[in-house]
Amino acid sequence: MESVILSIFLQAETSMGSSVQSNILRLYIIKLSKWLMLIMPIVFLFYKENGLVTRDLFLLKAIYSFAIVLFEVPSGYFGDIFGRKCSLVLGSVLGFLGFALYCVSTGFWGFLICEVILGIGMSFISGSDSALLYDTLQAAKKEKDYLKIEGRLISAGNFAEAVAAPLGVLIALMGLRTPFYFQTAIAFAAIPAALTLIEPGQGRIRGQSGFQEIFKIIRFAMKDHRGLQSTILYSSVIGTATLTMAWFVQPYFVFLSLPLAFYGVVIPLLNLTTGFVSMQAYRVEKWLGREATILFIALGIASGYFLLGISRGLGALAFLFLFYIIRGLATPILKNQINEITPSSIRATVLSIRNLIIRLTFAILGPFLGFQADRAGLPEALVMGAAFFLATGCVSAFYLIRTSRKISLNSMVLSSMDSGAVNKKN
Numbered sequence: 001m002e003s004v005i006l007s008i009f010l011q012a013e014t015s016m017g018s019s020v021q022s023n024i025l026r027l028y029i030i031k032l033s034k035w036l037m038l039i040m041p042i043v044f045l046f047y048k049e050n051g052l053v054t055r056d057l058f059l060l061k062a063i064y065s066f067a068i069v070l071f072e073v074p075s076g077y078f079g080d081i082f083g084r085k086c087s088l089v090l091g092s093v094l095g096f097l098g099f100a101l102y103c104v105s106t107g108f109w110g111f112l113i114c115e116v117i118l119g120i121g122m123s124f125i126s127g128s129d130s131a132l133l134y135d136t137l138q139a140a141k142k143e144k145d146y147l148k149i150e151g152r153l154i155s156a157g158n159f160a161e162a163v164a165a166p167l168g169v170l171i172a173l174m175g176l177r178t179p180f181y182f183q184t185a186i187a188f189a190a191i192p193a194a195l196t197l198i199e200p201g202q203g204r205i206r207g208q209s210g211f212q213e214i215f216k217i218i219r220f221a222m223k224d225h226r227g228l229q230s231t232i233l234y235s236s237v238i239g240t241a242t243l244t245m246a247w248f249v250q251p252y253f254v255f256l257s258l259p260l261a262f263y264g265v266v267i268p269l270l271n272l273t274t275g276f277v278s279m280q281a282y283r284v285e286k287w288l289g290r291e292a293t294i295l296f297i298a299l300g301i302a303s304g305y306f307l308l309g310i311s312r313g314l315g316a317l318a319f320l321f322l323f324y325i326i327r328g329l330a331t332p333i334l335k336n337q338i339n340e341i342t343p344s345s346i347r348a349t350v351l352s353i354r355n356l357i358i359r360l361t362f363a364i365l366g367p368f369l370g371f372q373a374d375r376a377g378l379p380e381a382l383v384m385g386a387a388f389f390l391a392t393g394c395v396s397a398f399y400l401i402r403t404s405r406k407i408s409l410n411s412m413v414l415s416s417m418d419s420g421a422v423n424k425k426n
Contacts, residue, residue, distance in 0.1 A: 023136040023200075024149060026193040027129055028156055030088060033190035034095065034125065035157035038168035038179040039102075041264065046176040050106050060108075060115050062363075067119025068126070069359045075120075076352025077214045079128035080345060084135065085197040087128040092190035094121030099184040103177065127351035132197065134339045134347060139200035146339060148282045151332035155275035162268035162275070169264055217349045227341050230403040232354050234294065234396040235334040239358040241301045241389045242327045244366055248373075248382065249320070255378045256314060266317065270324045277328025285333050291401050293333060298393035300326035302386050309382030 039046070047056060079087035098118035105111055130150065137146050171179045221228045249267070258266070285293045304323030308316055335351070342350045365388070373381035 023132065023197055026197050027133055027153060029193035030092065030125065030129060030190045031153050031157050032160045033092070033186050033193075034122070036160040036164050036186050038164050038171060038183050038186070040161075041165050041168045041267075042172040042176055042179060045172075046180075047111070049176050050111075052108060052111075056108055060111055063112060064115040064119040065359055065363060067116045068123045069356060069363070071120050071123035074214065075123040076127040076131075076349040077217070078124065079131060080347070080349050083199050084128040084132035085194065085199045087124045088132065088197060089191070089194040091121045091124030091128070092187075092194040094118070094124065096184065096187040096191060097121075099180060099187045102180045103184055123352075126355050127347075127349070130335055130339065130351055131344075131347040132200070135200040135344055136198075138344065146336055150335055151278040151281045154331050155278040155328075157275075159272060159275045162271040165267050166264045214349065217346050218353060220346070221342075221350050221353055225341075226403050227407050228338070228350065230396070230400040231334075231337050231341065232350070232357065234298075234393075234400045235338060235354055236357040236361065237389065237392045237396045238297060238301060238330050238334060239354065240361040240365065241305070241385075241393070242330065243358060243362050244369065244385065245304070245323060245327075247366060248369075248378075251373065251378055252308065252316075252320070252382075256316065258314075270321065273321055274324045274328040277325050278332050281329050281332045282336075284329055290337075290404075293329070294397050294400060295394075297326055297330045297333070298397040299390075301330070302390035302393055305382050305386035305389060309379045309386060312379075 047060075075087060075091075078090075094117050098114050098121060101117065102111070102114045105114055133150060133153070134146050137149065168179050171182055221232060223229065249270070253262075253266070288296060301323070304319060304326060307319040307322070311319060338351060338354065339347065369381045369385055372384055
């Protein structure tokens with residue numbers, strides 16, 4: 001496996017003509033190692049085989065999310081201090097160790113340790129991967145291509161998810177633990193990819209290190225810099241909406257009485273749809289314009305929840321695909337907007353702040369909507385979600401647009417003042 005990966009690396013470097021640009025291929029491999037999840041379609045059956053019940057499944061996933069939340073911002077700061085490559089290497093090693101331990105674990109506490117290790121590993125990759133990509137393109141003076149390439153990276157991840165579902169079921173026929181062996185090998189592939197990354201040499205944080213510096217960055221992003229504040233808030237609302245819907249998909253299939261065999265068909269098609277749309281996200285934003293795109297995403301997300309909530313037949317799947325189309329647009333576009341206005345030295349930390357807000361909001365909202373689904377029914381919970389995301393999405397969208405206009409106007413005024421001063425001197 002390693003020789004194949006290294007061979008691909010060498011071919012990529014020759015075709016790209018730049019050692020810095022070859023980072024893109026390595027980031028593809030890291031992305032695929034995290035998204036080609038063979039265990040996803042069988043993980044609950046595997047837990048049941050090892051004596052766990054439904055509540056244990058949700059508790060383990062809550063612990064995984066908590067581990068990500070706990071280390072999200074510190075890991076992003078780690079990447080800004082010690083380098084994004086170092087952060088990605090550490091995250092890749094932890095990901096490999098987590099799945100390797102899964103191969104020999106048999107009970108709740110063993111699985112809990114695995115989930116904590118995997119959560120911490122994911123936090124070290126989250127944020128640093130996008131920051132390294134942007135820094136790489138900036139070093140090559142191609143930062144305008146970020147949205148296009150980020151969209152392709154996201155689509156590659158979605159394609160990997162689409163392939164993983166039926167492949168994981170097929171491998172599980174040899175035994176429910178077998179997909180974990182394959183998953184461990186896939187996770188290992190990220191280690192040589194991360195080790196051979198090239199740090200672009202962009203700015204890093206200098207001076208005082210520690211949590212005090214992290215709080216300074218949080219204050220800068222969420223208070224001092226209005227442009228970043230409004231962009232992060234809007235992006236966090238949309239990110240929470242897409243994450244919440246991801247957990248509603250399988251209960252919605254049950255609500256529609258969809259046969260189990262269709263899970264391995266519909267889920268890959270949803271991910272393929274998101275992947276194809278992500279590849280074209282930069283074109284859509286260029287066609288609609290930034291402000292219209294922001295409003296379109298907010299309204300599209302809320303409409304998806306509402307339409308699914310009021311639908312009862314199999315035709316509702318069309319609305320689920322509509323939601324995943326909007327999701328494909330939102331992720332690369334919103335990440336690009338944050339990267340454009342974030343200083344290179346704190347980019348990973350800022351992206352981690354966004355992910356932290358999403359995880360924390362979901363930790364509160366997700367269980368609440370889940371409780372409503374059990375109490376009043378799944379359609380009512382989805383309509384409630386539609387109302388919440390319509391309100392928060394539109395408010396944050398208009399705040400972002402208003403803030404962006406003010407910043408643009410102030411820049412124009414300063415530019416005209418500078419021009420006037422030059423003309424006076426002349």
